[in-house]
Amino acid sequence: MNADGFFEWLGSTLGSVIRTIVDALRAVFGGLGGAIRDFSDGMARAIGMAPSTFNFAVLLIGLLLLYAAIRAFMSRSVIGGLIWLVLAVLVLGSLIG
Structure with a gap:
């Protein structure tokens, strides 16, 4: 029983760490993509x-x-x-x- 609890805790912790890393990368690259899209839309609108x-x-x-x-x-x-x-x-x- 004790071994099952340890490995369950280890898997849960590792999953949480991976999820945090993926969410952070998604926020960074999602913000970068939005900035590039807004820049290109603004420049295109200014040029006509x-x-x-x-x-x-x-x-x-x-x-x-x-x-x-x-x-x-x-x-x-x-x-x-x-x-x-x-x-x-x-x-x-x-x-x-």
């Missing part, structure tokens, strides 16, 4: 686009094109900078429409 993964990928491509335009202008390549800038405006403008 729908908050979807595809739109964020297009936004990233547009920002990379804009970065290429700025680098071209800084290296005194006006024609290249204008081409990159027009491409960036076309891609970024399609998100807002």
Whole structure:
């Protein structure tokens, strides 16, 4: 009888510890996921686009094109900078429409 009580107590204690760890991890990662979701919704609303993964990928491509335009202008390549800038405006403008 005494052995059954000890192992029952040990299993209950171990289960409680595991449950506490899982609940803590769920709270941390649930809060992180909510923060990321709120951030992306707020940024999409400020830009005027729908908050979807595809739109964020297009936004990233547009920002990379804009970065290429700025680098071209800084290296005194006006024609290249204008081409990159027009491409960036076309891609970024399609998100807002």
